[in-house]
Amino acid sequence: MIEHPANGSPGPHLQVRGLIAGYVPGLPIVRDLSVHVGAGEIVTIIGPNGAGKSTLIKAIAGLVVIEGGEIRLGGSDISGARPDQLADHGIAYVPQSANVFQTLTVQQNLVLASQRLAGNREGRVEAMFDLFADLRERRAIRAGGLSGGQRQMLAIAMALVAEPTLVLMDEPTAGLSPRAAQEVLALIRSIAAEGVSVLLVEQNAKAALRISDRAYVLAEGRNQLQGAAVDLLNDPLVGEIYLGVRRTVPS
């Protein structure tokens, strides 16, 4: 269920506060996380393995059990909502793997993803083909027959076709060639330029920080560092936490 706020004050588009979440009730992976993303902002989440980056994204997408804290989208409380309800409210989620339907064609994937729009579905699908020429060429091919990079593009297209206000991405450049990775990152920049909020998790921290506005560094399910991306890019502490030399920020 999605509860709407009493007043109409705008705040950050996505607001996560004190989140506790995990896959099994009683075993939280995210222990106490707070992040926010403004409209048109690109925010990156980085941190060592097991830090809870993916789990955070999945919690926002409605895919894991939320045990505490709150998640607000445009002011409305969305914690506990179903993934399809969230999709209807403008959240798009691009999983790290298994993010396209391999038995459907490129066209069928996009048509499916466009169904949650009220109107102009065909227009939006064509707009995606305008954006991704490679996909247009392969519109009748099963997604399972695409290369890794093309599948990733399709996954992103499926996220964008329904005009989301918030895009969640889990390791969008994983397994891609350097050139394809660059294309994806450039794409993310242009999405944000249109006013869409982007929250992404990335292993390739440097590349992600370069296109981001702000970033959060997580470890052990909690916030460790945060700030402007350009600042974090140059902060040696980030490297230490990220590489596991340090587990937490010194007080």
Place this chain on the structure above:
Amino acid sequence: MIGVISYLVFFFTIALILSITVLGLNLQWGYTGLFNGGVVAFFAAGAYGLILLGGPDRAGEFGGFGLPYPVALAGGIVLAGLLAWLVALASTRLRHDYLAIATFGVAIAVESFARNAEYLTGGAKGLRGFQRPLEALVGSNFGYSLLFLSIVLVALVSVYWTLETVVRSPFGRLLRAMREDEVAARSLGKSPARVRLQSFVLGAMIMGLSGGLYATFYAFISPQDIAPILTFQIWAMLIVGGSGNNKGAILGTLIVWGGWVGSGWLLTEIVPRHLQIYAGSIQYILIGLIIVLTLLARPKGLLPEELAISKLADASRETLDREPAD
């Protein structure tokens, strides 16, 4: 007076024989989480095996080796075990409900075989003429029925004691560990599929013993005795008594068997003669309702172990187990 006692002896003999089957099922389902959809097949294997091995010579047909009773009984048990092994080997590595389908199928196949393979099984007319053990020693019918009841009791106590021992043994601990966390058990080098197979075969052999005793009691076995309804009756007995609990299994047997016999008698009394053919349908509906209503009333109580396995194993795969509220 003798008539009532005689009837009670008869009732308890059958009930206790059936409770042995229920104990076998409890090992498979209650302790190992295996769904046996064809209990009657293994019961039948034990029954037919006993009569074929220990019965008198049959003109022109297979069997009638006249082996000593314990040997024949053991033979039936082994036959049940082999049948179980054949079916479980194919399925325990796969989706859990494949075993349900395979066992359901083997029961149909066994009944079909029993009904048609006249040379081997006597076909629809069954196998008769079995000489019950020690019968020559006891003069009266009533006396023998008491003796046989005590034989059944001995068998039941032995099975019960064996199962309680198994549960406390390393094998039993392995079963419990597997229920808690199949992934961890696998990492210890124990193959869950093999453990399940062993448990299933053992449970089936217990069912074979029960079938052998049943055939001994009637000195006769035929396809009528191995109809599919027996599987449902055994299941009802298990769930009414509360699965995972050997004592409950025996109690459940008495309750359900009493209910079955009682309802049968009641229906004969109150249903008009021309509608008597429907009495069976009513009983079947009752069994169905017992199963469904008991499951709806306390689904968690039925297999909490299964819940633990599926939650942990599937959590990271985020499957349908977490069903969203509507």
Place this chain on the structure above:
Amino acid sequence: MIQSLFDGILVGAILSLGAIGLTMIMHILRFANFSHAELLSIGAYSALAFDGLLQALVPALAQKFPALSLTVSLLIAIVLAMAMTGLSAIAIDRLVFRRLRENAGPLTMVFASFGVALIVRNVIGLIFGLRAQHYGSDIAFAILVSADPFLLIKPDQLFVLGVTLVLMLALHLTLSRTPFGFALRAVSENPVLAQVNGINLNRMIRMTWIIGGAIAAVAGILYALNNQLSPVMGRDLTLSLFAAAIVGGIGSIYGAVLGGFLVGLASSLALLVVPAGYNPAIPFLIILVTLYLRPNGLFGEAR
């Protein structure tokens, strides 16, 4: 031999339709539904009831189609029965299965499905009687297409094949051309991703029950046309339906269709070498062999 092939295809057509709903539910809800075959019974007997009702209300509907034993009223009754069976499937899910899958595991649902099957089967027997019945009282005539090799065909059987073809074509077009069909396939391949893309899982589950149930109704009616109506028809078909679904690969609709025909042909051809009494055991052997040699079936199960 050719008669056996024809009969086998006929049985196969019926099994194919019956197995479609079974394979969908087995895949999406992860449980072997032992009460699915009762949906065929519900369909067949609903059609019988609607047929009788329609003929009583509008006697003109008893008009038969040329060469067939099919009446106009029966044709209408088939459509009504499809709706009735779809609704029954949803009702059973809501009453029994849904509550169990929220609180317990898939095996508990398997267990409950046995109970449901017992209840449905015997309630049908109580309502409609235990004897075998047919839709019309006339004997359907047959045409001797060829004497050597021997081939005897009833026009009703051609109707069965025709309906099967039409229904499968409709299903194929839905799956390959419509967004709803894409959604069904998406849920089958990856239910989590489907939700992420805006698909309401509970709604799709309901649709699966309706479609599976409606198609099963047709299968049941065709079976009754080809053989007879009997309260135990579900019980007799269960194992064959599972065999068809397993051979085809759980979750694959096209697999279920192919599996159905394979099982039908195998059963029919087996009659040439083995006495008819063993027929119930044939699907079991097919299942056992499949589980040993190729447990994922022809088109495999993705998950």
